[in-house]
Amino acid sequence: MKEYLILLIPFLGTSLGAAMVFFLKKEMDSRLEKLLLGFASGVMMAASVWSLLIPAIEMAEEQGGRVPWLPASAGFLLGMGFLLLLDSLIPHLHIDSDKPEGMESHLKKTTMMVLAVTLHNLPEGMAVGVIFAGAMMENTGITMAGTMALAIGIAIQNFPEGAIISMPLRGNGFSRKKAFGYGVLSGIVEPIGSVITILMASQVVLILPYLLSFAAGAMIYVVVEELIPQSQSGEHNNISTIGVAVGFVLMMILDVALG
Numbered sequence: 001m002k003e004y005l006i007l008l009i010p011f012l013g014t015s016l017g018a019a020m021v022f023f024l025k026k027e028m029d030s031r032l033e034k035l036l037l038g039f040a041s042g043v044m045m046a047a048s049v050w051s052l053l054i055p056a057i058e059m060a061e062e063q064g065g066r067v068p069w070l071p072a073s074a075g076f077l078l079g080m081g082f083l084l085l086l087d088s089l090i091p092h093l094h095i096d097s098d099k100p101e102g103m104e105s106h107l108k109k110t111t112m113m114v115l116a117v118t119l120h121n122l123p124e125g126m127a128v129g130v131i132f133a134g135a136m137m138e139n140t141g142i143t144m145a146g147t148m149a150l151a152i153g154i155a156i157q158n159f160p161e162g163a164i165i166s167m168p169l170r171g172n173g174f175s176r177k178k179a180f181g182y183g184v185l186s187g188i189v190e191p192i193g194s195v196i197t198i199l200m201a202s203q204v205v206l207i208l209p210y211l212l213s214f215a216a217g218a219m220i221y222v223v224v225e226e227l228i229p230q231s232q233s234g235e236h237n238n239i240s241t242i243g244v245a246v247g248f249v250l251m252m253i254l255d256v257a258l259g
Contacts, residue, residue: 003144006132006151007194010124011187013155017162018183021170024163031239036160037231038240041223042247043157044124050255051150052127052216055134056209058141063206071209078210079123079217086119087225118186120226121161123218124154125193130211132194133201137208149258153251158187 053072060068128151134142166183170176201211231240 006148007128007191009151010128010154010158010190013158014162014187015184017159018166018180020163021166021176021179024167031236033164034231034236034240035243036164037227038243039247040157040160041227041231042244043153043251044219044223046248046251047127047150047153048216048219050252051131051146052212055142056212060209062141072213075210075213076217079214080221083123083218083221118189120222121187121190122193123215123222125190126197127215127219128154129194129197130201130208130215133198134208137205145258146255149254153254162187
């Protein structure tokens, strides 16, 4: 049962990031925000490749697939399409949206901002859940250490994300406790998504390569659609590029060293 605590690590990262609202001023420095967004992008890209896509291809080979890259390709595109569909059907605001005027629009923006981050945390929870399920099965080539590496990497990525949510809420007039609460709430979908994915994967082993690559596609969608555009807008673009490089290398090292 102790292994299942791994599923809470990403959620812990979000909660710790949201707690920065108690220690920082109302508004986050734009350069720090761009650095954190770039860092998060690098972590998610590296995790998608080393923790999800490569294991998906290797698992398909071990299952005797004649075209081992096919499940990874199909699952990746399905993951991208799934997030694109959700992004289109569920109304939400981007984190860098302009501040609205009036209490009604103020509350609406807050709700939609939390909804946006909650939506984007879903693929991260799926990623941890599917690789955890693979580690629990036999002859998958996935280890619990590799699962831990992915969970830690996503938790590191979630730390700035939690701060990027709670700090603007504080700047919009919310109390520190409420801003922290909304930041924590945005991450609760991760352990829930993990458990649901584990239940799905444990039932049908043959689709595990598809699930791994599906999670990768969903994560890359978030990077391309949200994180990179926000980190590259305005001034100080080079700072976010440095963050991408550091995040990518750190996640790669974690996965190779622990996996």
